[in-house]
Amino acid sequence: MPVPGVFTHCPYCALQCGMSLRDAEGQLLVGTRDFPTNRGGLCQKGWTSAELLASPDRLTMPLVRAYRAAPLKPASWDEALARVAAEIRRSQSVYGPDSVAVFGGGGLTNEKAYALGKFARVALGTSNIDYNGRFCMSSAAAAGARAFGVDRGLPFPLPDLAVADTILLVGSNVAETMPPFTRWLSDQQDNGGALVVVDPRQTPTARRATLHLQVTPGTDLALANGLLHIAIAEGHVDEPYIAARTSGFGDVRRVAAAYWPERVERITGVTVAEQRAAVRLLAGAERAMVLTSRGAEQHSKGTDTVSALINLALALGLPGTEGSGYGCLTGQGNGQGGREHGQKADQLPGYRRIDDPAAREHVAAVWGVDPARIPGPGRSAFELLDALGTAGGPRALLVMGSNVAVSAPSSGRIGRRLGSLDFLAVCDLFLSETAASADVVLPVAQWAEESGTMTNLEGRVLLRQRAAVPPPGVRTDLEVIAALALLLDAPGQWNAEPEAVFDELRRASAGGPADYAGISYERIAAEDGVFWPCPAADHPGTPRMFLNAFATPDGRARFVPVEHRPVAEDLDAEYPVYLTTGRLMEHYQSGTQTRRVRALREAQPEPVVEVHPDLAEACRLNEGDRVRVVSRRGAAEVLVRITETVRPDTVFMPFHWGGSSSANLVTNPALDPVSKMPEFKVCAVRLEAVA
Ligand SMILES: Nc1nc2c(c(=O)[nH]1)N[C@H]1C(S)=C(S)[C@@H](COP(=O)(O)OP(=O)(O)OC[C@H]3O[C@@H](n4cnc5c(=O)[nH]c(N)nc54)[C@H](O)[C@@H]3O)O[C@H]1N2
Ligand SMILES: Nc1nc2c(c(=O)[nH]1)N[C@H]1C(S)=C(S)[C@@H](COP(=O)(O)OP(=O)(O)OC[C@H]3O[C@@H](n4cnc5c(=O)[nH]c(N)nc54)[C@H](O)[C@@H]3O)O[C@H]1N2
Ligand code: SF4
Numbered sequence: 001m002p003v004p005g006v007f008t009h010c011p012y013c014a015l016q017c018g019m020s021l022r023d024a025e026g027q028l029l030v031g032t033r034d035f036p037t038n039r040g041g042l043c044q045k046g047w048t049s050a051e052l053l054a055s056p057d058r059l060t061m062p063l064v065r066a067y068r069a070a071p072l073k074p075a076s077w078d079e080a081l082a083r084v085a086a087e088i089r090r091s092q093s094v095y096g097p098d099s100v101a102v103f104g105g106g107g108l109t110n111e112k113a114y115a116l117g118k119f120a121r122v123a124l125g126t127s128n129i130d131y132n133g134r135f136c137m138s139s140a141a142a143a144g145a146r147a148f149g150v151d152r153g154l155p156f157p158l159p160d161l162a163v164a165d166t167i168l169l170v171g172s173n174v175a176e177t178m179p180p181f182t183r184w185l186s187d188q189q190d191n192g193g194a195l196v197v198v199d200p201r202q203t204p205t206a207r208r209a210t211l212h213l214q215v216t217p218g219t220d221l222a223l224a225n226g227l228l229h230i231a232i233a234e235g236h237v238d239e240p241y242i243a244a245r246t247s248g249f250g251d252v253r254r255v256a257a258a259y260w261p262e263r264v265e266r267i268t269g270v271t272v273a274e275q276r277a278a279v280r281l282l283a284g285a286e287r288a289m290v291l292t293s294r295g296a297e298q299h300s301k302g303t304d305t306v307s308a309l310i311n312l313a314l315a316l317g318l319p320g321t322e323g324s325g326y327g328c329l330t331g332q333g334n335g336q337g338g339r340e341h342g343q344k345a346d347q348l349p350g351y352r353r354i355d356d357p358a359a360r361e362h363v364a365a366v367w368g369v370d371p372a373r374i375p376g377p378g379r380s381a382f383e384l385l386d387a388l389g390t391a392g393g394p395r396a397l398l399v400m401g402s403n404v405a406v407s408a409p410s411s412g413r414i415g416r417r418l419g420s421l422d423f424l425a426v427c428d429l430f431l432s433e434t435a436a437s438a439d440v441v442l443p444v445a446q447w448a449e450e451s452g453t454m455t456n457l458e459g460r461v462l463l464r465q466r467a468a469v470p471p472p473g474v475r476t477d478l479e480v481i482a483a484l485a486l487l488l489d490a491p492g493q494w495n496a497e498p499e500a501v502f503d504e505l506r507r508a509s510a511g512g513p514a515d516y517a518g519i520s521y522e523r524i525a526a527e528d529g530v531f532w533p534c535p536a537a538d539h540p541g542t543p544r545m546f547l548n549a550f551a552t553p554d555g556r557a558r559f560v561p562v563e564h565r566p567v568a569e570d571l572d573a574e575y576p577v578y579l580t581t582g583r584l585m586e587h588y589q590s591g592t593q594t595r596r597v598r599a600l601r602e603a604q605p606e607p608v609v610e611v612h613p614d615l616a617e618a619c620r621l622n623e624g625d626r627v628r629v630v631s632r633r634g635a636a637e638v639l640v641r642i643t644e645t646v647r648p649d650t651v652f653m654p655f656h657w658g659g660s661s662s663a664n665l666v667t668n669p670a671l672d673p674v675s676k677m678p679e680f681k682v683c684a685v686r687l688e689a690v691a
């Protein structure tokens with residue numbers, strides 16, 4: 001019988017596929033494991049993930065730069081940590097506590113995200129902490145919270161998808177971003193269900209659809225209001241549900257009245273017939289779901305766009321109805337848990353608000369500090385990065401679990417901000433582009449080398465079990481946080497043992513919206529994960545939320561009236577083409593990890609821009625040509641890939657590369673006023689052939 005290996009989860013996306021890791025003569029091998037979300041399936045990234053553990057590029061010694069222009073040189077841990085602590089003290093003694101900032105990541109375990117948030121508030125006393133989740137699902141989180149009173153990406157488990165009669169998928173390319181997820185869509189379609197995909201590109205996901213609406217980038221809000229207009233006009237609105245379970249429909253009905261189909265066709269490019277067909281599929285379904293991803297959300301009006309889609313779902317009576325609902329497909333491995341336990345500027349563990357006196361008191365008691373010691377809300381991710389080294393802005397930064405030099409919008413500007421810091425420290429597995437510009441680089445253990453919990457896109461808390469010993473010279477993020485807290489004389493307990501940190505997190509989250517109090521490592525292992533909220537050890541967890549009431553004060557979901565507005569930067573004579581950005585199947589995010597895995601690198605070796613044949617002809621571009629994609633922020637030099645899958649007015653670039661081919665040199669940092677999400681998904685560019 002084969003050895004089953006250690007049961008764990010993939011290091012990458014929010015599907016957090018279950019897998020096993022088995023030692024074969026000193027080398028770890030990925031194997032399948034029957035887990036209820038991926039049912040044995042993995043994508044190519046998951047299959048090749050063990051290569052990360054043995055990568056020759058692994059950092060195994062701290063690196064320190066003696067002064068800004070000096071090269072990074074190996075150093076001892078004592079030396080590196082002492083340097084970080086000394087720089088923090090120096091900065092804070094001259095410029096105050098807020099002069100030191102922390103930037104976290106949605107890939108960190110719950111334990112790390114919790115410890116990092118506590119470290120910022122208690123050890124540093126800074127309000128300046130935020131994380132890359134702000135660039136990810138913050139618009140959906142904000143819209144979900146204002147409609148339902150709480151944000152959990154999917155308020156229902158994945159198997160519910162298989163029995164939905166209709167699924168409306170807006171701005172999501174799951175066939176490439178979560179390949180095993182598409183099995184649920186196959187089941188759904190095999191059961192006779194319909195899939196409607198809204199995407200400006202004819203993606204592999206769109207090609208599976210019953211109906212593909214190839215919208216103009218940045219117009220989903222108008223489309224949603226238009227679909228609602230038709231639903232109202234054709235009498236599909238669920239009046240009893242609206243009366244019993246919601247508030248505020250009157251205002252939304254008035255707004256929708258102005259989105260008649262011909263007007264919506266002009267704004268969105270989706271024909272009147274297609275709009276009617278979509279409404280017919282949604283309204284004719286007994287069970288229907290509206291799901292959004294980054295294509296709908298990463299806009300300067302992302303929050304309002306999601307609100308418009310939630311309004312549509314509410315008018316049809318979907319949320320809080322078994323088998324139906326609205327959900328956001330969270331992206332990063334711990335994108336869900338990472339937004340619950342305190343690395344977000346405005347938040348404390350358990351999805352509590354940092355400006356709520358009762359929340360501060362509860363968390364301060366767990367931390368063993370005076371509530372007055374906890375700072376107030378700080379800057380959001382882009383605002384934080386954009387303030388680095390400026391008058392009144394942070395002068396020292398600790399980054400853990402993000403590669404902002406590549407993934408932040410207008411990355412040329414952010415690179416200059418990083419360069420103007422007095423001090424930058426980065427914890428990473430590899431010398432990412434951000435780490436390469438740091439004064440101190442701390443090499444940390446990864447994924448299979450340490451235990452910890454992750455909360456997947458369904459709100460299911462999972463356990464990643466340690467399956468390997470980290471290389472000598474490497475420490476865990478939790479050890480780094482605890483050691484720095486000690487050097488900074490921070491009050492309270494600073495445990496570096498994951499399960500002990502999780503137990504503290506449970507107490508800190510108890511009574512909050514994301515209540516983990518009843519979840520333990522044993523339960524997770526025994527039950528294939530536990531869904532929050534789970535307030536007590538004998539509570540079964542909550543796979544389906546809102547069945548009886550929403551988490552608002554009166555238990556009703558709130559309609560929020562929202563109007564379409566143009567993209568922050570529209571086309572003109574100088575910049576006549578839309579650029580949208582996103583992902584390729586083989587690479588993950590800034591590419592730090594996947595560019596170091598051979599099979600993935602070979603499959604997608606070089607950054608490209610996808611161009612429609614008509615546009616290519618107009619710009620005299622051929623397949624494989626080198627081209628500069630130029631915007632008002634900067635230019636990226638990449639290869640042309642000609643494809644009919646994009647609209648002729650739009651080009652697409654993945655953002656998985658740094659340097660002069662980085663998509664984010666071009667993108668627009670216009671922020672959503674509510675979520676502070678940058679407009680990654682649309683800006684105006686021109687294409688210039690490179691001789
Ligand atoms: N292979 C791979 N998988 C990943 C990741 C990765 O980097 N690589 N990252 C993970 C993370 S963190 C995330 S957040 C998810 C993201 O998962 P997705 O949201 O599925 O991925 P994206 O490619 O960012 O965007 C999805 C689609 O939005 C479309 N789009 C662009 N503009 C618009 C618009 O205005 N309206 C609409 N309706 N659609 C638009 C794009 O054409 C694209 O096909 O993926 C996760 N999984
Ligand atoms: N143009 C454009 N830009 C985008 C997007 C887009 O669609 N278009 N999408 C945005 C989205 S949705 C996201 S989520 C962000 C992601 O952007 P990033 O946060 O930059 O993404 P990653 O590449 O995942 O960065 C994680 C870094 O942490 C390291 N790391 C991994 N695990 C650990 C760990 O356990 N501990 C520590 N200390 N380090 C670790 C990795 O090696 C890597 O360097 O990008 C955003 N940027
Ligand atoms: S879909 Fe996501 S979690 Fe599953 S194997 Fe691929 S990257 Fe890993």
Ligand SMILES: [Mo]
Nearest residue numbers: 135136331332
């Ligand atoms: Mo993301």
